[in-house]
Amino acid sequence: MRRLAKVELHLHLEGAAPPAFIRGLAAEKHMDISGIFAAEGGYAWKDFPHFLKVYEAASSVLRTPADYRRLLLAVAEERAADGVLYGEIFLSPDFCGGGELAAWRDYLGAMAEAAREAEATLGITLRGVVTAVRHFGPEQARRAALCAAETAGDFICGFGIGGDETVLSPADFSWGFDCAREAGLGLTAHAGEWRGPEGIRDSLAAWAPSRLGHGVRAIEDLALVDLLAEREIHLELCPGSNLALGLYPDIRHHPVAELERRGVKLSISTDDPPFFRTSLAKEFAALHRAFDWEEPQFRRIALQALDAAFCDPDTRKRITAKLEG
Template sequence: MMDEDQLDRIRRLPKVELHLHHEGAAPPAFIKGLAQEKSVNLDGVFTPDGSYAFRDFVHFLSVYEAATSVLKTPEDYARLTKAVLEESAANDVVYSETFLSPDFCGGGDVGAWREYLHAIIEAANEAERDSGIILRGIVTCIRHFGPEKAKAAALCAAETAGDWITGFGIAGDEMKGKPKDFAYSFDMAREAGLRLTAHAGEWGGAQSVAASIRDLRVERIGHGVHAINDLALVDEIIESGITLEVCPGSNVTLGVYPSLAKHPIEHLRDRGVKVTVSTDDPPFFHTTMRDEYLNLARTFGWDEEVFGDINETAAKAAFCDEDTRDRVLKRLERT
């Protein structure tokens, strides 16, 4: 049993987060205020206490897209970026990677996407000056929007690849289509020098992880937790050095696992998988990075050394340049 001093030290550790959806991190009050400003009706999006309202994963996706509908201009995204990074910094996050979809930021048009991206980067730079938090972007296509829209997202990613847009991935409903349907988009992103990740193994079983590794040639997997059901695949993940972006609170809230005690993150880590910890869509799942750490500490007895290892793993798997990585690792140094 950990005492309160130990838990407080864990709560305040500097943290690296690799799996955060930009719109999904929007505080409900921010979205509600923006809707009022724009006279947008968001009936059904919020519970009476002001939280996001959803029944299951598919309903969550529809609520997510409804909430995102009020974000209509680059300035809206600048304000969103500021709100998201204030919350992350308050949870001692020193480096974060956020998933951004050109489908939401300009409808997949490269010119419009550039305007949105400029506003987001300006806000991120301001947050870095104010609080020291570093943000980088991963362009994400939406699986249930289909392969053709994914190609438009990949083109946006390729045209803006560089020091800030450093990766490409896929999110959305894992049950729609197959990873190989999106291979063209991933090839385009790879040729532009972008690093690759993919959501898999949250709902699609271990086979979705195997297919994403085989057909999309990714170096990270978002979630990936159902890989535990195929130990040969787990061994392949270890041998390939693939990192899992695990979001325990999200998995429990959505019912992927009935409780944190039943979650496989401990088993994956014990076998030698590179696991990291993230929040996914924190206000939707009533979590923060501090909450994730405290819940893991209480459930599995993880101490500061374990979390230090996890953060170093995340920093080394981050899609950033080496100078940025060195800066982040310095902030993680243990005394």
């Protein structure tokens, strides 16, 4: 499964930070964050609100552009070892300079440099999707969108929103999506994870994204599933994340196979892999065991993911050749 060529569209940079990396960086800075780690060394959290707190505590040790450069290289190395040829990483200006544009440019420069180094040394192509944090509120989301719009280009290719989906309504964040759209960025949004189908419908109406992060609870409204298939709204599915957070009891109860059977465009990603003790190879292996998915199916899903990617046409053509080669 590790050898299969993969495309990953839903990965939070801080959420992909190896625990050993965060622990080592905290030691360098003489910060005590030992409470966020389990006895065996991984991250320790008990439910989604606590997960968000642990995530933010781990992110607190990342304080400089140099820290983010090191982090992106560490994450790129793990993704390349997992067979990822192309990946889009969610980046938040809230964690990279507090949403200030000048500071964001410094952080972004460091991360873009790391992405170029990773491509040269590891053969993995990475792009950034600026992501607002919903529970930080609409004003912070506006600042994130401005950061995205002002730095749109080769590396920054999209804009989205994550965080606590139950906070406020999609309409409260419409300004940011309009700003990003005018800048020519692709649009994605977390929806249909902690709110039901109505959350997806509200998000589609307010933001008109071409992709949705998760979106699994669409399965509770088959008319909505048909709508997603008809409009070719791509779902960035993260089954291991959904299982870890308790949305479904096991992979056989996850709607991934039914959504695919009903014609919904989708891809497989890991979300925050060390938090959920997963990898793309583990995700693929679980899908193989539960639904008998074989190599041709995984290759088709990788191509489907690349078709939904926000990268430029030349990059898509180059990665497609690798996938089909």
